[in-house]
Amino acid sequence: MTDATTRAASGTAARNAESAASFTALYGTEPEGIWAAPGRVNLIGEYTDFNDGFVMPLALPHTARAAVARRTDGVLRLHSTDMPGGVVQLRVDELAPHAGHGWAAYPAGVVWALREAGHRVTGADIQLTSTVPTGAGLSSSAALEVVTALALNALFGLGLTASELAVLGQRAENAFVGVPCGVMDQMASACCTEGHLLYLDTRDLGSRQVPFDLAAQGLTLLVVDTRVKHALGDGAYAERRAGCEEGARILGIPALRDLPYDGLDAALEKLAAAGADESVLRFVRHVVSDNQRVEQVIALLDAGDAPAVGPVLTAGHVSLRDDLRVSCPELDLAVSAANGAGALGARMTGGGFGGSAIVLVDVAAAAAVTESVLEAFASAGYAAPGVFTAVPSAGARRLAPAAW
Template structure:
């Protein structure tokens, strides 16, 4: 048994006094392109990271739900499955508890469980550590209780847990990426109908590397900003007579922006619409480039995406901007912030031979600006959620 398997199994047994029925893993993700588009029925293109949340789990039949995390100080959180209700707090435990609630609300007979969780997904880095917790819980319970749900259905239930139980109005990308990504590929996801295609993304074969730069900062400005931008996008769609911004073709964007201005839409709504429709187009552009084998040309598209996130959506921050500026100045092919913004991580596409120099340039720039050192690692497209034992 590998260490990856042994650690949660051993700690589960030590904690609960008996062996788990199995161990499952679900990865974090980094999004290559397509930001703030998923709640607009748009396109996204995430890839799974090798970093995972792991869960050792056993069923209970007495209605008790016991949760423990090796990553959070404190003991076991004990809850009753028939008393679970949204917005009751529970801290980190709200994510797995919310999955149990969502499954039961959907009519699935989950009668309790003992769950031991541990994770290597960096928290607060915009790499979907919460979605990994949700998906690993959903997959384990699906297997143990024989629910027969496919990966997409599990992702949707996990999203419902985060939206309705935890109270975070996220789209479905994070959960779909954790549940459905495959090794060596990026996931082209149409969030309108959950149509998906695994796009080969073997950077090493092209002599390239995708770096993730975790700024290790989270600005308070981000609190509530996601919901505000979602509301602004919905307002833009309403003023244009559309169900969602996905219905607005890129070719009609300029005329639509003029119509919004004429209808009295605020400047922020106009900017949000421009970003979302533009980022949908950028996802399509990246796919076309990858299909044509022109991987290096993806770099400028990433940088253009960052400019839009910085100037139109206004969700960047000095640290993220510095990553992009320093990396591109040092010879990167392109870079952008990824995730919700106001901190978190950026991605950098580099020639493999230049990875060390670009990393050094980013570290030097942070030191020169008086920022704390960021974490840097290579994003290797990895497998989605799976059973380990």
């Protein structure tokens, strides 16, 4: 074991012990385990998942962690070390969609979804902490959902697969919280593996782990957190989903995934002739072209040509900015400043309206590109963004056993 590995293991053990001690101080009993689920960054394929399309996310090293113990009295107690206020106490048999609860709606929604699916969850004490930035488009909510589902699956012996847990997490966010998201975020958190991208077909959840060793080609992937908080529950996301569904309905196909790229022009003419709103045409054009971009990226990676992915990322940003219209000035500036300083390509990632951009860059140019982005933000009078390297990391897992 190397010194670095030893230090990492020692640090993890210390954090686990700290989490266990904090749980015990809060609830008066020891947790039965500690679990973690990561946030994600999506390389390509945006707003395609609720259209049965293709996506290619990777898990980040940033995680939501949950220390959990079962209860048998129907009480659910939730606490977050990152949120103000104390313990949120609920009854599992009284959980109902759209009842509020703030941040606690995400783990509570998972309990509701499990029980709605017929799984006997009789209560729990849960303490959560997270290093996934909130509102940054990096799936902090999916991480909370997946880590809760993973822990309860283990403690109650439910026998659910990682994909099944992801689908339940999505149901919690859709039906309980009220955000009509697709399944990519939860699948990425639950199913990604270290050193890989997850090439995912969101229709049947078929997937392939794609090696993603940028360093071997002298590259790195930066994440630029604009610190502009986005909120997907404000109607803009739902509006785009409804527009995509309207486009598929007019075209007579189950989902936009079923429209091939070489049929896009004819489909847009059909939509226009049918009197579809101009926004529907734009949404359809983005989704079909972004599915094509996913296919381009997987072909390039399979061929070992990661540098050629850069222009595909930039093309994806233009589509998100102009057709889907989910970018913002800070995201546009991050992309233009990075590309102007020599990046291979860049785009916004996630739901947009704020959040983060990703930048593909030669390792040798990473510092200069970062500095250019920081200077551009300062010149524009924006708050300084956070910049870090996206390291393809492990998906959801158990961190610690019952014995500390």
